[in-house]
Amino acid sequence: MKNFKDYIKNNEGLRFIFDNLKISSIPGRDYLLQCKFLNNPFDIKIELQCLNYTINFVKNSLSNADIDNLSLRLHYLNNISGTLSNLEKELVLDDIQLFEIKKFAQISKSVCDILCDKGFDIFELHDLSGVIDLLDPDNAGESSFYVYSSYSKELSELRKMQQQLRDENPEKAELIRQECVEIEDTIRARLSRKLSDSSRYLKINFNRIAHLDVLIAKAMLVDELNLCSPLIADTVTEYKQVFNPFIKSILSEQNKDFQAVDISLDQKPVLITGANMSGKTVLLRTLALSQLMFQFGFYVPAKEAKIKIVDDVILSIGDSATEYNGLSSFAMEILNINSIIEKAKSGKIILALVDELARTTNPDEGKALVSAFVDIMKKYKLDTVITTHYSGIKSDCRRLRVKGLKDESNAEKISVKNINDFMDYSLMEVKDDTVPTEAIRIAEILDVDKELIDLAKSYLMSAKKLQ
Amino acid sequence: MPFIDDILKHKSLSIVGTEKNTGKTECLNYILKRLAEQNKIPAITSIGIDGESLDQVTNTRKPEIELDCNSFFVTSDKHFATKTIDAEILNVSNRRTSLGRLITAKAKSKGKLIFSGPPETVWLKEIIAELLSYNPDIVLVDGALSRKSFGSPSVTESMILTTGAALSANMQTLVKKTAYLYDLIKLGQWKSDIADTLLRIESGLWAIDDSNNIHDLNIPSVFLLDKSVGNLFEYGNRIYVSGVLNDKVLDKLRVQANIDKTEIIVRDFTRIFAGQNSLNSFLDKGGKIKVLLKTNLMAVCVNPLAPNGFLLDSEKLRALLSQKLNLPVYDIKKIASEEF
Numbered sequence: 001m002k003n004f005k006d007y008i009k010n011n012e013g014l015r016f017i018f019d020n021l022k023i024s025s026i027p028g029r030d031y032l033l034q035c036k037f038l039n040n041p042f043d044i045k046i047e048l049q050c051l052n053y054t055i056n057f058v059k060n061s062l063s064n065a066d067i068d069n070l071s072l073r074l075h076y077l078n079n080i081s082g083t084l085s086n087l088e089k090e091l092v093l094d095d096i097q098l099f100e101i102k103k104f105a106q107i108s109k110s111v112c113d114i115l116c117d118k119g120f121d122i123f124e125l126h127d128l129s130g131v132i133d134l135l136d137p138d139n140a141g142e143s144s145f146y147v148y149s150s151y152s153k154e155l156s157e158l159r160k161m162q163q164q165l166r167d168e169n170p171e172k173a174e175l176i177r178q179e180c181v182e183i184e185d186t187i188r189a190r191l192s193r194k195l196s197d198s199s200r201y202l203k204i205n206f207n208r209i210a211h212l213d214v215l216i217a218k219a220m221l222v223d224e225l226n227l228c229s230p231l232i233a234d235t236v237t238e239y240k241q242v243f244n245p246f247i248k249s250i251l252s253e254q255n256k257d258f259q260a261v262d263i264s265l266d267q268k269p270v271l272i273t274g275a276n277m278s279g280k281t282v283l284l285r286t287l288a289l290s291q292l293m294f295q296f297g298f299y300v301p302a303k304e305a306k307i308k309i310v311d312d313v314i315l316s317i318g319d320s321a322t323e324y325n326g327l328s329s330f331a332m333e334i335l336n337i338n339s340i341i342e343k344a345k346s347g348k349i350i351l352a353l354v355d356e357l358a359r360t361t362n363p364d365e366g367k368a369l370v371s372a373f374v375d376i377m378k379k380y381k382l383d384t385v386i387t388t389h390y391s392g393i394k395s396d397c398r399r400l401r402v403k404g405l406k407d408e409s410n411a412e413k414i415s416v417k418n419i420n421d422f423m424d425y426s427l428m429e430v431k432d433d434t435v436p437t438e439a440i441r442i443a444e445i446l447d448v449d450k451e452l453i454d455l456a457k458s459y460l461m462s463a464k465k466l467q
Numbered sequence: 468m469p470f471i472d473d474i475l476k477h478k479s480l481s482i483v484g485t486e487k488n489t490g491k492t493e494c495l496n497y498i499l500k501r502l503a504e505q506n507k508i509p510a511i512t513s514i515g516i517d518g519e520s521l522d523q524v525t526n527t528r529k530p531e532i533e534l535d536c537n538s539f540f541v542t543s544d545k546h547f548a549t550k551t552i553d554a555e556i557l558n559v560s561n562r563r564t565s566l567g568r569l570i571t572a573k574a575k576s577k578g579k580l581i582f583s584g585p586p587e588t589v590w591l592k593e594i595i596a597e598l599l600s601y602n603p604d605i606v607l608v609d610g611a612l613s614r615k616s617f618g619s620p621s622v623t624e625s626m627i628l629t630t631g632a633a634l635s636a637n638m639q640t641l642v643k644k645t646a647y648l649y650d651l652i653k654l655g656q657w658k659s660d661i662a663d664t665l666l667r668i669e670s671g672l673w674a675i676d677d678s679n680n681i682h683d684l685n686i687p688s689v690f691l692l693d694k695s696v697g698n699l700f701e702y703g704n705r706i707y708v709s710g711v712l713n714d715k716v717l718d719k720l721r722v723q724a725n726i727d728k729t730e731i732i733v734r735d736f737t738r739i740f741a742g743q744n745s746l747n748s749f750l751d752k753g754g755k756i757k758v759l760l761k762t763n764l765m766a767v768c769v770n771p772l773a774p775n776g777f778l779l780d781s782e783k784l785r786a787l788l789s790q791k792l793n794l795p796v797y798d799i800k801k802i803a804s805e806e807f
Contacts, residue, residue: 026561078561096544096570099556146555146575159553163536163576177551 005033013289016246021217024074028213047297054215061118087199092192099145102135108205126201147184155183227299233306238264241303244286259425269377269384274402275438279425280387284353288315311348317355330360344380352384371395391435400427471501479623483610488633490770503535510539510603513582514618531579538574543583552578588619621735621760631770651736656761668709674702704728713740717749727753735760766795
């Protein structure tokens with residue numbers, strides 16, 4: 001099963017979410033990156049319950065100062081999973097690893113102090129004061145560590161002697177230093193042995209604190225991006241006012257709004273048509289992002305959402321030609337489609353989102369391929385959304401059309417800058433298999449060469465006359 | 468006692484060699500010894516992975532650096548493991564260098580250590596700030612004038628330059644080369660609140676317009692300048708060269724009509740690889756060069772002995788340099804042997 005890290009590599013929307021999460025610690029970051037794509041209703045429910053709890057807890061029980069305080073502590077957390085696994089294997093830790101354990105135990109304690117005071121009880125953080133006491137024999141309260149002289153009287157005396165002899169008798173001093181090193185090693189072994197009794201609790205706390213860091217970041221994102229709590233659907237995925245936070249943020253930098261849309265997917269392939277620049281590709285990206293967020297236990301970008309759990313999300317958008325050098329864009333796409341079909345046939349439930357299938361080949365064969373793909377997806381009852389400019393796709397499927405340019409009476413005012421204002425991105429159900437013919441109109445809006453436009457129009461006219 | 472009181476007026480000092488075997492380590496050890504005598508606490512780190520115990524070029528043994536009890540230091544995992552000093556670990560970095568994480572520690576005994584440090588400028592600044600948080604009397608940086616190093620010694624407030632027969636066995640050439648470096652160190656600073664942003668840029672040429680917006684000129688390297696000279700001034704006359712500034716760039720710019728309004732900004736003097744001639748003709752025509760990081764050169768230390776055994780006249784060398792640079796010049800080995 002793929003993890004978060006695998007998905008952000010190819011999904012810029014999820015990358016945007018990741019970049020906007022205020023995770024305070026490196027272990028928190030690593031925790032999220034290694035999170036598995038959850039495809040089991042129980043796991044998703046648990047994670048969403050934790051998130052729910054955290055949202056309420058952050059809102060009701062934590063002040064801004066508490067949050068700052070907490071994130072400051074978390075900020076100093078190192079990733080000690082390597083050290084913890086050495087401890088589990090009962091290896092002897094070196095000074096750096098002992099330092100890491102001590103520092104972690106102290107952070108764990110201060111996090112616990114902040115949270116437990118406020119009644120945080122979704123998961124327990126174990127008391128690690130035994131660990132702290134062991135590694136802070138002088139009770140100095142510092143997070144630093146070395147093999148303190150107070151661990152052994154003999155060591156303490158030898159160290160003093162070594163320093164005294166260092167200038168007078170360097171050879172003797174070196175011998176004493178070697179003796180010290182041996183004693184230090186036995187102390188490290190003793191400390192490691194004692195610590196390994198607590199290794200289970202250290203590990204549990206480490207994972208829980210990393211998880212907590214992620215939950216708090218997820219909770220903060222909810223208000224920031226206006227996300228909603230998703231419900232788990234059995235068969236039909238249904239969004240009210242779903243939007244794409246990544247594209248929304250790009251638009252808002254240009255003082256433009258993102259128009260959220262409603263859509264439902266009911267295990268029958270959906271064919272989406274619409275003019276160029278009508279947001280078909282964005283819709284596919286949005287559906288992919290929302291599904292991924294849902295199955296990584298986030299709230300989702302919509303007003304309401306009921307989402308069916310899938311095993312994988314495959315988004316095929318024809319602009320990633322760099323991945324497979326030496327393959328044409330068509331070859332790439334068709335191999336992608338093939339992998340969707342292979343997965344479907346192996347019984348995987350997938351969400352397949354395909355942008356303009358077979359657009360890079362001749363329209364006759366292209367249409368045939370689209371129809372065939374739709375038939376196969378229908379047979380396996382997979383949620384599939386395909387955008388196309390091809391008319392005359394006869395397969396049995398749902399057809400949605402982006403409404404497109406709203407008001408042609410203001411036609412002369414439309415330009416590439418304000419086209420957003422004139423476009424209605426919402427979807428309507430249609431029965432026929434024709435497609436909007438607005439390509440030349442959009443080209444005009446984009447202010448391309450007039451000769452090209454005029455010639456194209458006259459070709460179109462004569463073609464129509466022939467029909 | 469030369470310059471110890473002066474360096475204590477600054478919070479941080481880097482010691483930079485014009486060449487290997489110019490006596491950088493002796494200089495650092497000398498400073499440490501003097502600081503110890505005054506019961507001053509130093510904190511020490513290095514730029515990158517310079518701290519090999521054998522000099523890899525000449526295969527001569529480099530003197531290790533000796534630390535006193537209570538000194539603070541930063542070094543890598545690898546070199547921390549080989550230390551012969553008791554040390555209390557204060558911090559471990561999350562990021563890694565090629566020699567592992569960086570360990571911040573406090574010496575609990577006298578002993579020897581090899582230093583390694585952050586390989587890039589912004590991280591070095593952070594490490595210096597971290598060391599300063601432990602309230603030492605001064606932070607010392609074992610610096611490098613390396614073409615490969617992305618860490619800049621100029622992030623410290625002050626600097627000592629070591630030079631010597633290893634740079635050139637001809638005294639006139641040695642003085643001339645050192646004086647040219649000093650000219651570069653003296654270049655004016657471009658002060659701006661976008662300096663840190665610029666320091667994070669790793670490659671390419673960038674324009675800075677009058678409102679301090681940074682624009683990518685899409686010239687990934689000065690070596691690809693030929694085709695794009697025309698677009699250089701699209702956003703104004705101020706250009707940030709994030710990599711090296713070489714003869715080629717200066718020669719290209721010198722012949723442009725707006726040369727007297729042109730301002731080139733580089734990270735610091737170590738990024739200037741242009742020869743003296745092309746630099747001077749650029750400046751003579753009215754072009755300006757500024758640096759983001761500027762440091763105070765406090766003194767020059769000389770090592771009259773070349774690794775091949777060639778020995779220059781220490782007195783004469785010091786006199787010549789001192790006259791040319793108008794700075795104090797010391798022969799550390801000589802001073803140390805006279806004092807101890």
